[in-house]
Amino acid sequence: MRPALLPTAIAAAAAIAVAPAAAAGFQNLTDLDVAVAAHMGAEIGEPGGARAPVDRRLKLKACPEAPAVSGPVLGAAVVRCEPVGWSIRVPLKLDAATRSSAASPASRVKEEDAVSRGQAVRLTVEGTGFAISRTMIADKNGKIGDMISVRADRMAKPILARVVDIGEVSVPGS
Numbered sequence: 485m486r487p488a489l490l491p492t493a494i495a496a497a498a499a500i501a502v503a504p505a506a507a508a509g510f511q512n513l514t515d516l517d518v519a520v521a522a523h524m525g526a527e528i529g530e531p532g533g534a535r536a537p538v539d540r541r542l543k544l545k546a547c548p549e550a551p552a553v554s555g556p557v558l559g560a561a562v563v564r565c566e567p568v569g570w571s572i573r574v575p576l577k578l579d580a581a582t583r584s585s586a587a588s589p590a591s592r593v594k595e596e597d598a599v600s601r602g603q604a605v606r607l608t609v610e611g612t613g614f615a616i617s618r619t620m621i622a623d624k625n626g627k628i629g630d631m632i633s634v635r636a637d638r639m640a641k642p643i644l645a646r647v648v649d650i651g652e653v654s655v656p657g658s
Contacts, residue, residue: 511544511565513537516551520561520574523553534561535575539613544570558608558652560615573615597625598650599632607634607645608654620645620653 516538517528526533547565555561560573599605599622608617620634626647633642634653645653 536613599626
């Protein structure tokens with residue numbers, strides 16, 4: 485090995501050796517996958533289980549006790565670590581039978597408006613292994629399945645979203 489490359493090789497070896505130690509302060513995401521699978525009674529990708537593994541880019545502070553899993557709530561399992569204060573939603577793969585048994589009574593009533601103009605609604609955007617939500621304001625009334633515009637405040641640019649439940653909207657294609 486050339487003498488000029490030796491410091492680079494030593495630095496790379498040190499970084500590899502330190503990486504597991506740096507990760508020790510973070511929650512093991514595989515443990516969260518296992519907890520969700522145990523709670524839901526289905527593995528990742530199976531009906532009733534998580535759609536995908538928890539996003540590996542997450543850096544959650546390690547929970548000193550086993551995180552609590554609840555749900556399904558609005559198509560996701562909720563994983564919480566009360567002592568530390570973090571909470572994540574893990575999107576579930578729900579088939580028609582699972583969806584109808586987990587659905588809220590409000591989602592069964594499609595004839596009535598699920599969202600009213602001026603109402604605060606939760607906008608959810610889902611991706612592979614994660615879901616993000618934010619409170620928005622509905623610009624008009626909408627039934628489940630309708631496309632309506634929502635905005636963060638009166639001056640903000642509207643976003644087109646689909647009504648999925650009472651007080652719940654999602655971005656199309658999510």
